Amino acid sequence: xxxxxxMLEDRRFNDLRIFLAAQPASEIxxxxxxxxxxxxxxxxxxxxxxxxxxxxxxxxxxxxxxLLENMAQDETRHTSRRSRRTTGPRCLKSCxxxxxxxxxxxxxxxxxxALSLLSYPKDSVGRLMxxxxxxxxxxxxxxxxxEQIRAMGNDSETVMMIYIIDERGVLVDxxxxxxxxxxxxxxxxxxxxxxxxxxxxxxxxxxxxVMVFKKYDLYALPVVDSEGVxxxxxxxxxxxxxxxxxxxxxxxxxxxxxxLSAGYxxxxxxxxxxxRLPWLVTLVFVNIFSGAGIAYFDTxxxxxxxxxFFLPLLIASGxxxxxxxxxxxxxxxxxxxxxxxxFMKVLWREIVVSLSLGLSMSAAVFFLAWWRGGLRIGVVAAxxxxxxxxxxxxxxxxxxFILRKLKIDPAVASSPxxxxxxxxxxxxxxxxxxSALL
Amino acid sequence: xxxxxxMLEDRRFNDLRIFLAAQPASEIxxxxxxxxxxxxxxxxxxxxxxxxxxxxxxxxxxxxxxLLENMAQDETRHTSRRSRRTTGPRCLKSCxxxxxxxxxxxxxxxxxxALSLLSYPKDSVGRLMxxxxxxxxxxxxxxxxxEQIRAMGNDSETVMMIYIIDERGVLVDxxxxxxxxxxxxxxxxxxxxxxxxxxxxxxxxxxxxVMVFKKYDLYALPVVDSEGVxxxxxxxxxxxxxxxxxxxxxxxxxxxxxxLSAGYxxxxxxxxxxxRLPWLVTLVFVNIFSGAGIAYFDTxxxxxxxxxFFLPLLIASGxxxxxxxxxxxxxxxxxxxxxxxxFMKVLWREIVVSLSLGLSMSAAVFFLAWWRGGLRIGVVAAxxxxxxxxxxxxxxxxxxFILRKLKIDPAVASSPxxxxxxxxxxxxxxxxxxSALL
Numbered sequence: 001x002x003x004x005x006x007m008l009e010d011r012r013f014n015d016l017r018i019f020l021a022a023q024p025a026s027e028i029x030x031x032x033x034x035x036x037x038x039x040x041x042x043x044x045x046x047x048x049x050x051x052x053x054x055x056x057x058x059x060x061x062x063x064x065x066x067l068l069e070n071m072a073q074d075e076t077r078h079t080s081r082r083s084r085r086t087t088g089p090r091c092l093k094s095c096x097x098x099x100x101x102x103x104x105x106x107x108x109x110x111x112x113x114a115l116s117l118l119s120y121p122k123d124s125v126g127r128l129m130x131x132x133x134x135x136x137x138x139x140x141x142x143x144x145x146x147e148q149i150r151a152m153g154n155d156s157e158t159v160m161m162i163y164i165i166d167e168r169g170v171l172v173d174x175x176x177x178x179x180x181x182x183x184x185x186x187x188x189x190x191x192x193x194x195x196x197x198x199x200x201x202x203x204x205x206x207x208x209x210v211m212v213f214k215k216y217d218l219y220a221l222p223v224v225d226s227e228g229v230x231x232x233x234x235x236x237x238x239x240x241x242x243x244x245x246x247x248x249x250x251x252x253x254x255x256x257x258x259x260l261s262a263g264y265x266x267x268x269x270x271x272x273x274x275x276r277l278p279w280l281v282t283l284v285f286v287n288i289f290s291g292a293g294i295a296y297f298d299t300x301x302x303x304x305x306x307x308x309f310f311l312p313l314l315i316a317s318g319x320x321x322x323x324x325x326x327x328x329x330x331x332x333x334x335x336x337x338x339x340x341x342x343f344m345k346v347l348w349r350e351i352v353v354s355l356s357l358g359l360s361m362s363a364a365v366f367f368l369a370w371w372r373g374g375l376r377i378g379v380v381a382a383x384x385x386x387x388x389x390x391x392x393x394x395x396x397x398x399x400x401f402i403l404r405k406l407k408i409d410p411a412v413a414s415s416p417x418x419x420x421x422x423x424x425x426x427x428x429x430x431x432x433x434x435s436a437l438l
Numbered sequence: 439x440x441x442x443x444x445m446l447e448d449r450r451f452n453d454l455r456i457f458l459a460a461q462p463a464s465e466i467x468x469x470x471x472x473x474x475x476x477x478x479x480x481x482x483x484x485x486x487x488x489x490x491x492x493x494x495x496x497x498x499x500x501x502x503x504x505l506l507e508n509m510a511q512d513e514t515r516h517t518s519r520r521s522r523r524t525t526g527p528r529c530l531k532s533c534x535x536x537x538x539x540x541x542x543x544x545x546x547x548x549x550x551x552a553l554s555l556l557s558y559p560k561d562s563v564g565r566l567m568x569x570x571x572x573x574x575x576x577x578x579x580x581x582x583x584x585e586q587i588r589a590m591g592n593d594s595e596t597v598m599m600i601y602i603i604d605e606r607g608v609l610v611d612x613x614x615x616x617x618x619x620x621x622x623x624x625x626x627x628x629x630x631x632x633x634x635x636x637x638x639x640x641x642x643x644x645x646x647x648v649m650v651f652k653k654y655d656l657y658a659l660p661v662v663d664s665e666g667v668x669x670x671x672x673x674x675x676x677x678x679x680x681x682x683x684x685x686x687x688x689x690x691x692x693x694x695x696x697x698l699s700a701g702y703x704x705x706x707x708x709x710x711x712x713x714r715l716p717w718l719v720t721l722v723f724v725n726i727f728s729g730a731g732i733a734y735f736d737t738x739x740x741x742x743x744x745x746x747f748f749l750p751l752l753i754a755s756g757x758x759x760x761x762x763x764x765x766x767x768x769x770x771x772x773x774x775x776x777x778x779x780x781f782m783k784v785l786w787r788e789i790v791v792s793l794s795l796g797l798s799m800s801a802a803v804f805f806l807a808w809w810r811g812g813l814r815i816g817v818v819a820a821x822x823x824x825x826x827x828x829x830x831x832x833x834x835x836x837x838x839f840i841l842r843k844l845k846i847d848p849a850v851a852s853s854p855x856x857x858x859x860x861x862x863x864x865x866x867x868x869x870x871x872x873s874a875l876l
Contacts, residue, residue, distance in 0.1 A: 210678070219673075247682070248773070254689065280795060357711060
């Protein structure tokens with residue numbers, strides 16, 4: 001012990017490395033536990049690679065966690081200095097032989113926390129991975145693999161699929177447990193393999209993972225890095241959570257709320273306030289244009305006061321139709337049903353539908369306006385209604401496509417935003433037509 | 439053959455029954471296949487119960503399907519005459535010994551179709567069931583059960599859980615496949631049982647099933663009827679689809695669209711039209727009140743034209759805040775986080791948050807209105823803004839609770855509806871305050 005602290009203080013790392021390599025793993029574990037947090041990582045890094053895993057597994061739980069956190073922070077800091085954009089993958093690649101191996105020793109919950117520390121991008125598949133999987137090597141026999149299952153299958157829900165890796169840890173196949181059970185114990189695994197499997201990439205967006213799960217109807221999917229190395233699995237129950245969270249996010253964005261990370265009751269009032277304010281204030285400024293539009297036509301309004309009566313009704317209809325169109329398109333995009341190349345198809349559909357809607361609604365409003373303000377106002381209201389509903393729908397439909405094209409989340413085209421934009425247009429269409437015809 | 443047709447024509451059913459009971463199953467299967475569709479069911483119903491299953495399995499695929507469809511329609515018609523409300527369960531209960539057993543003989547896809555014919559209520563767990571499960575009896579040994587798995591586990595993804603039933607078909611436990619593999623082949627199943635399991639009820643709402651899946655993180659859950667009889671299982675991949683469909687429904691309802699059953703591009707234009715029109719027209723009539731409100735204050739507007747300038751901005755803010763509140767509450771209810779008894783808690787939170795939002799926004803609007811229309815209009819706009827945002831939020835928050843209380847889907851409180859209601863209130867608040875102060 002005194003030796004080590006001396007060596008650390010004198011920064012004689014090479015001596016220390018040689019000393020450590022000669023000690024049994026259990027001794028080193030005790031030694032590390034006794035050190036300051038800041039020194040623990042230093043010493044741990046000096047261990048030969050083949051020893052690190054063993055020493056780590058011998059450490060007490062809090063030391064493991066501490067070490068891992070420090071390691072992750074250190075790697076992140078180190079890597080982000082080099083390159084901001086590739087923090088996640090580069091870190092994991094550079095330290096995989098130690099860190100990635102160590103992660104597998106942690107409990108599921110801690111592992112997830114560790115993964116988030118390891119700076120997998122938010123909303124990436126990497127953040128969802130667990131280590132509740134069983135792997136086998138292609139050169140093993142069925143009997144050897146079943147033994148592995150007994151040893152590793154601690155959480156048994158997931159052992160129905162065995163992942164076959166090669167000597168570099170690269171995923172080469174997935175194998176149903178049932179195939180193993182039905183096979184002769186001496187069969188080599190390689191003879192059961194078809195080398196066909198579906199895998200997720202650790203940096204893939206988790207929304208894509210939901211789509212892959214929906215497509216293949218599997219319980220779990222393996223996750224690999226860019227070199228095909230098996231990093232973990234993602235299970236369907238996590239995907240269910242993701243699917244609900246993403247839906248909630250989209251629903252919140254749909255009414256211009258910054259998505260909340262927790263449920264309503266578990267969100268603090270100040271977070272609620274801050275998630276709602278920005279767009280409300282933005283929309284105030286957008287709506288100034290509606291007001292300016294009305295003010296622009298004030299002499300017209302002065303002469304035909306009955307016009308004002310139909311103003312809210314007409315501009316709201318445009319906004320409502322626009323919000324419907326925007327929502328249909330945004331949800332279609334979120335579910336992967338609509339892509340940028342569907343623009344013309346959607347445009348055509350929206351023209352037909354919104355024209356039908358506009359004409360139906362203008363019939364209703366015509367008689368209302370005729371009765372309330374005379375035939376001329378009736379005509380103005382009816383023409384305006386059709387135009388406003390069509391234009392509102394087209395704004396609502398186009399905006400998500402434009403945002404998508406600009407690589408902005410289409411959900412930014414929230415109902416309130418589309419409504420406000422359609423309102424502005426509605427004011428000018430209605431009062432413009434009125435001033436032309438009256 | 440001629441005998442039978444004669445007996446059918448003469449309606450000598452008892453003779454026919456006795457005749458049939460004496461024939462081998464294979465003969466009867468051929469015989470049924472040769473009959474008219476209308477007679478097939480009649481003959482089939484005359485079979486002794488213990489023969490029906492065997493005969494059914496010997497029929498060709500199209501005959502099976504036809505028989506099942508006729509049977510389902512017949513049962514439904516028969517039951518609905520007795521009682522409209524319990525169509526689903528009573529039908530299945532009354533015909534379980536034949537029909538439910540037969541269902542298990544169908545392929546997964548056909549079974550699902552058959553289940554929908556069998557009038558399980560729309561959106562019930564019963565509609566999601568599949569027969570891709572393996573059952574065992576508690577008196578069996580591990581060896582006998584493994585044999586059963588080999589025989590029944592055709593779709594192997596689902597064999598990780600074995601469902602244990604008693605002699606009446608009642609579910610008594612679920613058992614992990616891994617436990618079987620680890621156990622001695624001669625062990626009786628009963629000694630591995632803990633009699634603890636989670637099951638869904640066939641008539642439960644599928645949204646509840648999503649919550650149960652989220653809670654227990656299982657791959658599959660068994661489905662039982664009111665007597666505890668195992669009817670099938672629901673797997674997580676179906677639940678994922680349900681979760682997405684329900685979210686899409688809620689998102690569509692959120693902008694006053696009758697939920698589409700298919701994706702946007704696969705929905706016909708006329709369905710799109712009809713799913714969007716009703717609420718748009720309804721909202722036209724709601725918005726008449728805003729117009730009436732403005733018309734009511736027309737002399738005031740005539741004297742202070744600058745007031746009109748801020749009208750859209752103020753009433754839109756109330757609508758936007760209201761839509762936010764409504765959406766937060768509706769989504770919270772859909773996820774099971776909010777229930778009726780949370781009303782006071784939510785009310786209190788919304789008062790605090792909306793007051794903060796209103797005050798912040800009134801600060802912005804005060805300076806704007808001061809600059810544009812003078813100090814007095816600034817004061818009117820600022821006071822109105824706070825009141826409108828608070829009232830809009832409270833309308834948005836209260837409406838879903840009221841609807842829920844009235845057993846109406848809270849999602850009816852769509853953003854456009856809340857916005858329209860808040861608009862009406864906004865007009866009266868703003869112009870009311872203006873006429874009082876100016």
